[in-house]
Amino acid sequence: xxxxxxxxxxxxxxxxxxxxxxxxxxxxxxxxxxxxxxxxxxxxxxxxxxxxxxxxxxxxxxxxxxxxxxxxxxxxxxxxxxxxxxxxxxxxxxxxxxxxxxxxxxxxxxxxxxxxxxxxxxxxxxxxxxxxxxxxxxxxxxxxxxxxxxxxxxxxxxxxxxxxxxxxxxxxxxxxxxxxxxxxxxxxxxxxxxxxxxxxxx
Amino acid sequence: xxxxxxxxxxxxxxxxxxxxxxxxxxxxxxxxxxxxxxxxxxxxxxxxxxxxxxxxxxxxxxxxxxxxxxxxxxxxxxxxxxxxxxxxxxxxxxxxxxxxxxxxxxxxxxxxxxxxxxxxxxxxxxxxxxxxxxxxxxxxxxxxxxxxxxxxxxxxxxxxxxxxxxxxxxxxxxxxxxxxxxxxxxxxxxxxxxxxxxxxxx
Numbered sequence: 001x002x003x004x005x006x007x008x009x010x011x012x013x014x015x016x017x018x019x020x021x022x023x024x025x026x027x028x029x030x031x032x033x034x035x036x037x038x039x040x041x042x043x044x045x046x047x048x049x050x051x052x053x054x055x056x057x058x059x060x061x062x063x064x065x066x067x068x069x070x071x072x073x074x075x076x077x078x079x080x081x082x083x084x085x086x087x088x089x090x091x092x093x094x095x096x097x098x099x100x101x102x103x104x105x106x107x108x109x110x111x112x113x114x115x116x117x118x119x120x121x122x123x124x125x126x127x128x129x130x131x132x133x134x135x136x137x138x139x140x141x142x143x144x145x146x147x148x149x150x151x152x153x154x155x156x157x158x159x160x161x162x163x164x165x166x167x168x169x170x171x172x173x174x175x176x177x178x179x180x181x182x183x184x185x186x187x188x189x190x191x192x193x194x195x196x197x198x199x200x201x202x
Numbered sequence: 203x204x205x206x207x208x209x210x211x212x213x214x215x216x217x218x219x220x221x222x223x224x225x226x227x228x229x230x231x232x233x234x235x236x237x238x239x240x241x242x243x244x245x246x247x248x249x250x251x252x253x254x255x256x257x258x259x260x261x262x263x264x265x266x267x268x269x270x271x272x273x274x275x276x277x278x279x280x281x282x283x284x285x286x287x288x289x290x291x292x293x294x295x296x297x298x299x300x301x302x303x304x305x306x307x308x309x310x311x312x313x314x315x316x317x318x319x320x321x322x323x324x325x326x327x328x329x330x331x332x333x334x335x336x337x338x339x340x341x342x343x344x345x346x347x348x349x350x351x352x353x354x355x356x357x358x359x360x361x362x363x364x365x366x367x368x369x370x371x372x373x374x375x376x377x378x379x380x381x382x383x384x385x386x387x388x389x390x391x392x393x394x395x396x397x398x399x400x401x402x403x404x
Binding site: 099105115129134135136140149151155157158160169171180187191192193195196 | 301304305306307308309311314315317318321325331332333334336338339342343347348353354355357358360361365366368369371372373374375377382383385386388389392394397398399
């Protein structure tokens with residue numbers, strides 16, 4: 001009996017290889033996973049159903065470590081801040097994952113639990129039921145948008161000298177890609193909480 | 203002398219073909235543009251410098267029609283609303299363009315002019331100079347995030363029955379992909395303006 005080509009092939013190995021490929025290039029494919037693991041492409045299907053299955057397992061892995069935040073007994077604004085920050089920390093480590101997870105239904109229980117916690121906090125904030133979904137999507141936009149910004153160039157705007165004075169004034173203050181993404185996220189979180197309070201849905 | 207293979211090859215034809223490919227598949231390439239226009243790949247370089255050049259020309263085309271909004275004499279909040287809505291209308295027509303334009307420095311004068319108008323409105327709102335850049339990035343996150351959401355599946359969250367009650371309540375209210383994206387954008391804009399006012403930077 002021939003020795004198995006790769007005795008270590010496992011769901012974990014496939015998922016972490018796919019995530020490495022996404023971090024490096026923004027995408028993954030079965031041929032590239034197989035090549036990197038030095039196995040046949042068909043052997044991957046002994047462990048994984050399809051592309052969607054891999055993406056959902058990546059979502060679970062990325063969110064598993066940090067997304068479970070104890071927020072019982074916290075007021076709604078502190079609960080929201082804690083979960084949204086944890087969500088952002090998870091995804092900021094893998095910004096190129098954003099376009100892939102965006103196009104796929106969330107089935108991972110860890111991620112669903114975070115959304116459930118945020119929905120409950122938004123109810124406590126007095127947001128009317130018909131606006132909870134919009135608020136969850138808005139949180140996604142804030143978090144996923146600021147994470148995607150980590151893939152933006154250092155210089156986002158290059159106005160020619162002598163025009164666009166307000167934009168030039170904003171650009172005069174030094175910043176880094178990470179600093180800009182972080183500052184946009186923090187301002188977004190602050191504005192979101194203050195805005196919810198100011199709109200007085202209750 | 204042989205008749206030229208494609209007498210109609212032009213910058214405009216290349217740019218609109220690239221945009222069609224992006225709308226269809228999320229990306230473009232020189233070979234695919236050449237194939238669709240039935241020209242040789244090398245002939246494209248008589249009109250276009252490189253991939254980045256095409257993306258910047260697409261940005262110019264997408265933003266050209268609608269982004270010039272007259273906002274002089276408007277109070278800062280109405281000016282912001284008008285420009286941000288126009289920006290969103292432009293990009294919502296081409297949501298798959300978002301990952302491509304995000305990774306490239308903005309050089310198109312039309313787009314730069316819109317950012318300059320928003321920066322001036324944010325100054326009028328009393329936002330401190332060191333936060334203007336963060337606010338512009340936050341606006342990008344709101345607009346580009348809600349546009350990207352148009353590429354999301356109809357069912358974003360699929361919680362199993364009997365768990366995650368707050369998320370189930372939010373999902374009980376019917377919505378469409380477009381409706382969710384629109385509602386998230388409108389809530390984001392409302393929260394952004396109210397939040398800026400409530401934070402009392404002045």
